[in-house]
Amino acid sequence: MKRFQKVKGVRDLYDQDMHDFLVIENVARNICELYNFSEIRIPEFEHTEVFARENDSSDVVNKEMYTFLDQGNRSLTLRPEWTAGIVRSVVENKLYAKPDLPLKYFYLGTNFRSENPQKGRYRIFNQFGVESIGVESPFVDAEVMALGYTFISSLGLKEFKIELNTIGDSDSRQAYNEALVAHFEPVIGELCTDCKRRLKQNPLRILDCKVDHNHPSILNAPLNSDYLNEKSKDYYKQLKTVLKNLSIPFTENPRMVRGLDYYSHTVFEYISTHKDMGAQSTILGGGHYGYLVEQFGGPEMAGIGFGLGIERLILALQAEEVDLGEADPIDAYVMVLDEEARTYAMQLSIYLKAYGFKTDMNFAERSFRSQFKTVDRLNADLAILIGNSELEKGEVTIKNTVTQDQETIKAEQMVEVAMKMLEENAEIREKAEADAEKSHECQCKNKDGKDCDKKDGEDHDCQCKDKDGHECECQNHKH
Numbered sequence: 016m017k018r019f020q021k022v023k024g025v026r027d028l029y030d031q032d033m034h035d036f037l038v039i040e041n042v043a044r045n046i047c048e049l050y051n052f053s054e055i056r057i058p059e060f061e062h063t064e065v066f067a068r069e070n071d072s073s074d075v076v077n078k079e080m081y082t083f084l085d086q087g088n089r090s091l092t093l094r095p096e097w098t099a100g101i102v103r104s105v106v107e108n109k110l111y112a113k114p115d116l117p118l119k120y121f122y123l124g125t126n127f128r129s130e131n132p133q134k135g136r137y138r139i140f141n142q143f144g145v146e147s148i149g150v151e152s153p154f155v156d157a158e159v160m161a162l163g164y165t166f167i168s169s170l171g172l173k174e175f176k177i178e179l180n181t182i183g184d185s186d187s188r189q190a191y192n193e194a195l196v197a198h199f200e201p202v203i204g205e206l207c208t209d210c211k212r213r214l215k216q217n218p219l220r221i222l223d224c225k226v227d228h229n230h231p232s233i234l235n236a237p238l239n240s241d242y243l244n245e246k247s248k249d250y251y252k253q254l255k256t257v258l259k260n261l262s263i264p265f266t267e268n269p270r271m272v273r274g275l276d277y278y279s280h281t282v283f284e285y286i287s288t289h290k291d292m293g294a295q296s297t298i299l300g301g302g303h304y305g306y307l308v309e310q311f312g313g314p315e316m317a318g319i320g321f322g323l324g325i326e327r328l329i330l331a332l333q334a335e336e337v338d339l340g341e342a343d344p345i346d347a348y349v350m351v352l353d354e355e356a357r358t359y360a361m362q363l364s365i366y367l368k369a370y371g372f373k374t375d376m377n378f379a380e381r382s383f384r385s386q387f388k389t390v391d392r393l394n395a396d397l398a399i400l401i402g403n404s405e406l407e408k409g410e411v412t413i414k415n416t417v418t419q420d421q422e423t424i425k426a427e428q429m430v431e432v433a434m435k436m437l438e439e440n441a442e443i444r445e446k447a448e449a450d451a452e453k454s455h456e457c458q459c460k461n462k463d464g465k466d467c468d469k470k471d472g473e474d475h476d477c478q479c480k481d482k483d484g485h486e487c488e489c490q491n492h493k494h
Contacts, residue, residue, distance in 0.1 A: 024138030047121040055120040063090040079128040093127035106313035116149030135295035144322035151317035153254035171337040180271040183247035191242040278302035287331040299323040344394035349376035352402030360401040
């Protein structure tokens with residue numbers, strides 16, 4: 016029999032990987048709700064011209080799109096990025112006419128790019144992102160950047176930096192493009208084929224070349240800051256002021272241009288600084304677009320957004336050893352001790368689910384010992400034992416796996432007793448966590464590195480470490 020395997024550059028998500036994705040997606044939804052961004056879903060393929068517009072020079076359009084002809088001989092493209100499709104939807108559905116702007120949407124879903132698979136880079140990848148459309152303001156740009164900062168920080172990522180730049184408005188960009196053409200034309204023969212194409216399409220993209228990035232002409236290229244008009248300078252200055260007032264740290268990178276052609280004014284990247292991330296260190300990128308809505312036939316209207324690859328984010332979290340936890344244990348596992356009682360056991364299992372208990376049951380003929388191993392593996396709080404005796408008497412035997420208490424009760428009492436046992440277990444866990452915080456091995460040193468002789472709770476200048484050498488988070492010392 017032929018064995019089928021997944022296509023190169025894609026992944027299957029299940030068990031712990033799926034759990035990690037769901038944790039990240041839930042945090043994304045919660046943060047977006049706080050910022051009043053609502054979810055949008057658009058088709059996974061569009062007419063090719065939605066992405067391949069005008070004289071686009073980006074690698075996404077020129078090299079990486081999955082494009083095909085359908086049965087009607089129409090050229091369609093699997094979604095390589097979200098912004099173009101969202102703007103298409105905004106214009107087609109006249110969402111720009113809503114009275115309250117900006118439009119604020121977030122998305123979670125797959126993108127498709129035909130590129131060389133490598134660590135953190137797949138041909139089908141999952142992305143979280145936001146778009147804020149309808150108001151051109153440094154404050155709107157700052158809100159989008161703040162949302163990204165809040166999201167990444169909420170997951171526990173610490174080793175990252177934010178790089179910021181401005182491309183300026185259309186007049187500033189045009190002046191800069193002319194300067195770049197004059198700069199690169201004399202040496203264009205020394206640069207790669209893509210750079211030759213970019214010189215005509217969008218010379219700004221030469222600065223982002225991955226092949227010739229160390230060529231002297233690129234290293235010594237003019238800076239766009241020298242070609243910004245006063246409007247663009249004021250916009251950028253105000254944005255930086257707002258970010259500083261919001262305590263969002265950033266560094267300026269005058270060479271940043273980002274990978275898509277539609278950006279203007281603000282561009283930014285959130286980059287992991289962990290040593291293990293290597294070349295795949297950018298975890299979030301985005302920018303402002305002033306003319307995209309108009310290109311799709313809508314009114315003159317600005318927008319800003321970002322995209323974040325979830326696979327890349329997980330690599331950064333793993334590099335910092337951030338634990339996203341494990342799937343929640345189940346409440347109850349129904350053990351079938353006699354085949355004649357299986358229907359009765361299933362009735363009880365479905366009944367528990369109806370009352371909100373996370374429940375599973377044994378579906379195969381297995382020994383008592385084998386079933387209890389499943390209880391342990393699933394970390395079930397309660398084992399529901401059902402055999403012929405329980406069936407004949409209309410009873411249920413419940414074993415609390417935390418306290419080891421066991422009761423045989425009438426079936427109509429099952430929900431009430433199960434609830435009490437779960438509440439009891441929750442109290443036991445809370446107490447254990449509280450005790451663990453109070454009782455631990457710590458190594459408290461004073462500022463001179465000697466053993467600290469101060470009493471617990473007494474103010475002192477110390478360097479308190481736990482037994483593993485990390486900063487101590489206990490409440491036994493004030494520092």
